[in-house]
Amino acid sequence: LPAGLSQWFPALEVLDVSGTGLAEMGTELLSLPCLHTLLAKNNRLGGPGSLPKGLGQAPLARSLRVLNLSGNRFAEVPPALLQLRGLRSLSLGGNRLHGIPPEIQELHSLEFLYLGGNFITAIPPELAKLPSLRYLVLCDNKIQSIPPQLAQLHSLRSLSLHNNLLTYLPREILNLVHLEELSLRGNPLVVRFVRDLTYNPPSLQELAGRTVKTRNVPYAPSDLPESLVRYLSLASNCPNPKCGGVYFDSCVRQIKFVDFCGKYRLPLMHYLCSPECSSPFSSASQSSTSQSESDSEDEASVAAHRMQKVLLG
């Protein structure tokens, strides 16, 4: 960037330096107090000098709303970028990212995040801590699973996951009540019933923890070592509505197919507290188990109806 940029154009609000072969952006950016949109796509950014030092303290950190760095050579999200606290829209499409740093949660004003066309293999659960995120694009990556915490993205309207390596989705995805669009094509989604047969029986600690939780045994931090208090707080509820139980580490993974408005069947991963919860052929009364299964499926179907534009095809 030319030196003296901020002296010639102190009121600059939008700067587009896309397609200029730029390899670094230096301190010239730091003294542009009004800059809200920076477009630098299709350049040679990605190395150490790509973003200037001291970005977090510059006026830019609060004023910048839109940053487009797509079509560059970033192999990781530059830490300086995570200091842009006012950022609403970020694109790093078509770079060389292998992952998303958990510090992404610091961009708490983010509404639009485009990460398509990279080499991302996993999504950190911290991504779900972005309260205003409405549009999330993760297509054309190498993602194998979606963390269930992503269901906490209450503002999410559109989720693009096409062309990845997903075999199933977490059942919690149905909790995204405002989700209007979901693209899933080009994923090796399982089409047949899959049951994880490697069920590790619960440890004594887990059995004790389950009893404490389901029988509401009262306890205070002074009663237990801190590690056990923390352990007890990590109980997950068994999604089987007839069960009401909890589990910690020992659970049965089961893929259930949820019907989306009679159009698509999506494989959703359910975590159940024991084989008795999931098996349709358990020694317990067969009718009651199958009833609970169909109940939870109905519940899931109702939730599925909310999602109006599932773009599986």
Place this chain on the structure above:
Amino acid sequence: FRYTRNLVDNGNGKFNLMILCWGEGHGSSIHDHTDSHCFMKILQGNLKETLFEWPEKKGNGEMTKKSERVLRENQCAYINDSIGLHRVENISHTEPAVSLHLYSPPFDSCNTFDQRTGHKHKVTMTFYSQFGERTVCVSTRRDAPH
């Protein structure tokens, strides 16, 4: 948050002429063309067109890809139901794309197809805008491809 269909001219009921605006990564479903002629010209950017065979009547397997190509600026393409089905997508992660579409006779519904199973589903098509004016969505039904 997906591509928009913007009606430009309805040719006294004989055709629909519309402009489609595709953001980065936006793509359509696999779809047919309800017995109409369909012309497409790229006005900006690039669009990938993948042609598919019609699924077998009893078919319950993955749909068969016939061919694919990337259409560049100013290139034209044509399709009708006797040629097959297609999916159109902007595969760029950095550039939007704009295309001009001519359908004759005009149609407002078509079938979309699930690539994994060949199952089809009828959809009604809506416009994001008509003659430069934003069309307010009245139905919650799914938009079509184009």
